[in-house]
Amino acid sequence: MGAISGQGIVVGILATGIRLAAPFLFASLGEMFSQRSGVFNLGLEGIMMMGAFAGFMTSLGAGSPWLGVLAAIGVGAALGLLMAFISVTMQAEQGISGIGLHMFCWGLSGLLFRVYLGFITSCKGFSPWHIPVLSHIPVLGPILFQHNWMVYFSLLLVPVSWFVLYRTTWGLKVRAVGTTPQAADTLGVNVNAIRCQCVVLGGAMAGLAGAFLTVGQANMYADNITAGRGFIAVALVYFGRWSPMGILLGSLLFSMMNALQLWVQVLGISFPYEFAVIMPYVMTIAALAVAVRRVWAPTALGKPFRREAG
């Protein structure tokens, strides 16, 4: 009665892990562009929260999770613009402005939720879309091809981000302003404009990550829904060494470990749950400590660009 095969368990763990990785992929890939251009945005958690709220409210009000996603991207981009204005245009200290932005968003999302709704309810979300043919492949099908479209999209963004970063002129400019802004400036690249674009992109993707939580995963909203995921996304950018592939690996490692610990607990494998819960974090830190031989970071990360400072 109710038995589940060993293969079923492995498939379950991997499929859960892929799904859990999606919000990290969205947020971390966006933050990667931001950091590549020289701006780290610790406000990611707050932007995700606002994106989650906007996605939820729009889906609830308009009855369409698609509009919710668009609203979340818009709100995320607007908050990214705010961050860009503070940290790029006004050249404020990035760490502090990011934390400030996070607190602002946390307060604002809670306030707006109270004002406009004030009770917990559910909204329309995306159902899994089983890709024809592919979803029927044994083992691989349920792991990879039975998710909602946002999960596929998050995976698709990995090669897209790689292409944009390494194979387009804009990507070249992003990398240039993040490592040698003075030189880029000399060559006629508008450093601050590129940085603003990247921070806005990062904000939009954080908004998308937030929308995933509400219309792609939980189909509801509650205070502090992100529960630290935005900060993990920032950490995953460092873990991934500012590269899309690295971020994919980091997100998958973290999420797979999380899926594994959930399954270990659910199957009643005797194991202290406290340790199970911290396992993804411990593994990620351990992998980071062991794997990093070449310490590389965008050299201008965190430094505002001043032309005369050259």
Add this chain to the structure above:
Amino acid sequence: MRKYRVVIVVILAFAMLIAAGSGPIYSAPAKKIRVAMLMASTIDDMAWSQSMYEGLKAVQKELGADKLEFVTSERMGNPVDAGAAIRQYADQGFDIIIAHGAQYQSVLMELAPDFPKTTFAYGTGFTAAPNIFAYDPQAQEGAYLMGMIAALMSKSGIVGIVGPVESGDAIKYNYGFQQGVAAANPNVKVRIAYTGSFGDIVGAGELAKVHMDAKADILTGSAQQAVGAARAVAERSGVYWMSTDMDQASLAPDHVLAAQVYHWEKVVKAIIDYRAQGILGGKHLTLSFSDGALELRYNPKLVSKIPKNVLDLVEKAKQGIISGALKVELPKKK
């Protein structure tokens, strides 16, 4: 990064002080009972905090807004913030300060002697002090009854618990649920897993999905994050949810079978009455079926799905709990 870290820590500390200091300032007329409530989540969490908030509202409605005034402080998850807010409420002359969570016990024990005329209350807990009430829902009682329903209704023979953190109320709830299942059908398996958080609704939803993927067909769980699990259950057919603290049927009308509802108004009224008699604390207040502070509520939409004999068995057990003939055990203290 290192230099930023110091700056960030300083700013955070500062922000906490500001947040803690932003409580409302009141100068209410005398005789009115003034109650302040602090909680880790929010008054609309549809679980632990909201249930107490509703209780306060009910008492206010009964006594009249001119007799009872109450204010709340939300998002007081951090005991340091909470301590500052509690001190401020006490300074402002609030009569009763309810710190709604087990985590506030030590901060109350520390603060209460400085305000001997103020009544403090917290829970889940059982350690009282001269001006501290400890309140203690007997979560295991309703859990036992819902465990019985789960065991008798499960088709897969597996029921799942989405736990928050292995502590306080959750331990009692889970332990009672397991006993109820074992009493009704020892062949049914109870699987317990924890998210490690109280408020992560997304995490609770994911844990519920894993439970269901692993063939559990009736799920339950406590703490405010449980609404996320209830919602995840509502996405699938043929599975049911049992809610505690509050009736969560409005979230998943076709999936919440039954709920254990806390009637906090009884506790609030007891505290007010004791205070009127000059008793400011020192008591361990329980919420149980026998004193009417716990209620087992079926979802009217789904109650017809529960066979009559199951309802009868549960009712009999409930009467047993009330009369004391049926004892739901608590975990032995380590």
